[in-house]
Amino acid sequence: MEKILSVKNIKKEYPKFTLDNISFEIEEGKIMGLIGRNGAGKTTTIKSILNLIHTSGGEIEYFGKSLAEHESEIKQQIGYAGGAVDYYKKKKIKKIISVTRKFYSGWDDAEYRKYLELFELDEDKTPSELSEGMKVKLNLTVALSHGAKLLILDEPTSGLDPVSRDELLEVFKLLAGKGVAILFSTHITSDLDKCADSITYIRKGQLQFTGSMSDYIEQCRREGIGETLEEIMIHYEKEDLHEKFA
Amino acid sequence: MKNSRKLLNKEISLAASPLSWLFISFALMTFIPGYPILVGAFFACFGVFQSFQSGRENNDILYTVLLPVKKTDAVKAKYRFTVMIQMIFFIISALLTLLRMIFLNKAGPYVENPMMNANQAYLAYLLLVFALFNTLFLCGFFKTAYKFGRPFVSFIVVSFIFILAAEVLHHIPECQFLNDTDTLCNTTMWGILAAAMAVYILFTAVSCRIAMKRFDRVDM
Numbered sequence: 001m002e003k004i005l006s007v008k009n010i011k012k013e014y015p016k017f018t019l020d021n022i023s024f025e026i027e028e029g030k031i032m033g034l035i036g037r038n039g040a041g042k043t044t045t046i047k048s049i050l051n052l053i054h055t056s057g058g059e060i061e062y063f064g065k066s067l068a069e070h071e072s073e074i075k076q077q078i079g080y081a082g083g084a085v086d087y088y089k090k091k092k093i094k095k096i097i098s099v100t101r102k103f104y105s106g107w108d109d110a111e112y113r114k115y116l117e118l119f120e121l122d123e124d125k126t127p128s129e130l131s132e133g134m135k136v137k138l139n140l141t142v143a144l145s146h147g148a149k150l151l152i153l154d155e156p157t158s159g160l161d162p163v164s165r166d167e168l169l170e171v172f173k174l175l176a177g178k179g180v181a182i183l184f185s186t187h188i189t190s191d192l193d194k195c196a197d198s199i200t201y202i203r204k205g206q207l208q209f210t211g212s213m214s215d216y217i218e219q220c221r222r223e224g225i226g227e228t229l230e231e232i233m234i235h236y237e238k239e240d241l242h243e244k245f246a
Numbered sequence: 247m248k249n250s251r252k253l254l255n256k257e258i259s260l261a262a263s264p265l266s267w268l269f270i271s272f273a274l275m276t277f278i279p280g281y282p283i284l285v286g287a288f289f290a291c292f293g294v295f296q297s298f299q300s301g302r303e304n305n306d307i308l309y310t311v312l313l314p315v316k317k318t319d320a321v322k323a324k325y326r327f328t329v330m331i332q333m334i335f336f337i338i339s340a341l342l343t344l345l346r347m348i349f350l351n352k353a354g355p356y357v358e359n360p361m362m363n364a365n366q367a368y369l370a371y372l373l374l375v376f377a378l379f380n381t382l383f384l385c386g387f388f389k390t391a392y393k394f395g396r397p398f399v400s401f402i403v404v405s406f407i408f409i410l411a412a413e414v415l416h417h418i419p420e421c422q423f424l425n426d427t428d429t430l431c432n433t434t435m436w437g438i439l440a441a442a443m444a445v446y447i448l449f450t451a452v453s454c455r456i457a458m459k460r461f462d463r464v465d466m
Contacts, residue, residue, distance in 0.1 A: 075314035
């Protein structure tokens with residue numbers, strides 16, 4: 001299977017936070033959950049792999065190519081949706097899309113129409129007229145409409161109602177079946193139970209685990225840490241709380 | 247379509263404030279006698295500033311860098327848009343100046359004008375105000391790609407000192423020729439305009455390169 005994204009030992013230092021030695025890999029057709037509590041470093045990791053921030057070390061390769069040297073070529077093949085950020089809030093969605101689609105050689109109008117219908121988005125509305133959940137859906141629609149081989153999604157399910165969340169997870173599974181790799185950050189671990197093949201767990205900026213989700217749960221179950229991802233996360237994060245108040 | 251054209255289209259269709267276009271009309275100030283007409287160049291720059299303000303409110307820079315383009319292409323796109331607005335303003339001003347120089351060169355209100363007249367020196371000053379904007383504001387903005395207060399205030403201060411100096415200059419006896427109305431065949435005046443054009447190109451190109459380097463270091 002083709003390796004879509006390879007992240008090796010990335011590091012980012014802030015005055016009060018350090019993301020240290022984060023490594024993981026995603027293969028085509030696989031869904032990886034990037035988990036950790038708020039402030040653990042999930043968004044910093046995603047920003048690093050999108051070249052939105054500068055890492056102080058490590059390597060990031062897409063399709064075996066360095067992002068720094070093949071930036072625009074790689075971006076043609078990846079889709080990103082970052083939650084409910086609204087772009088050009090007073091412009092009609094139709095207008096935003098008519099400009100955006102020109103940048104993507106693989107833009108598929110039929111796919112775009114399909115997701116508009118699925119997510120019940122009205123092209124004549126402006127982003128300012130959308131709820132937070134609908135903004136997430138709009139960003140996802142753009143990310144899904146240009147034939148991306150890798151989707152990088154930062155908290156895509158936050159703000160969505162349970163039905164939309166379930167629909168989205170189904171879409172993820174269908175896309176994975178077509179060979180699309182998906183990396184999505186979340187702190188809603190139940191989302192991962194439904195669709196993820198692997199996880200990368202970041203805790204206080206450190207890599208706690210990366211690999212098969214079922215193997216990790218099995219390992220933790222044997223060690224008596226927990227039966228589900230939620231129980232495992234709570235176990236580790238509570239350790240910190242106990243340390244702080246000890 | 248090349249990425250540079252697509253990005254310029256994005257600037258025009260999504261990021262630009264209507265005021266950037268509207269304020270081009272200040273080029274008509276070229277016709278006003280007894281008024282510091284060079285202020286029109288400041289207003290043109292103020293119009294461009296409005297697009298930066300609207301761009302920030304709409305997460306335009308983040309949107310751009312997420313498109314399949316190089317991160318630094320976002321800087322080039324902003325420079326291209328700014329230069330486009332400035333050149334439209336300059337061409338309108340140049341046409342109006344030519345009209346004044348050819349048909350109104352003996353008109354009383356212009357001949358007796360105590361303020362700046364529209365001639366090649368005026369066009370040269372316009373370009374220098376634009377060069378100041380590109381160097382102080384655009385290049386300053388891309389230090390953070392977010393904070394534009396300080397770069398714009400520094401442009402306001404320096405450009406108004408420059409406008410004041412330009413208005414004072416032609417009152418100095420040795421420099422009175424800078425305000426002549428009948429300069430169509432004056433090679434010195436054309437030379438001044440050519441020199442200003444060279445300064446504009448140089449300052450814009452160099453500041454764009456610096457802005458690209460600065461923006462490349464910015465964490466979004």
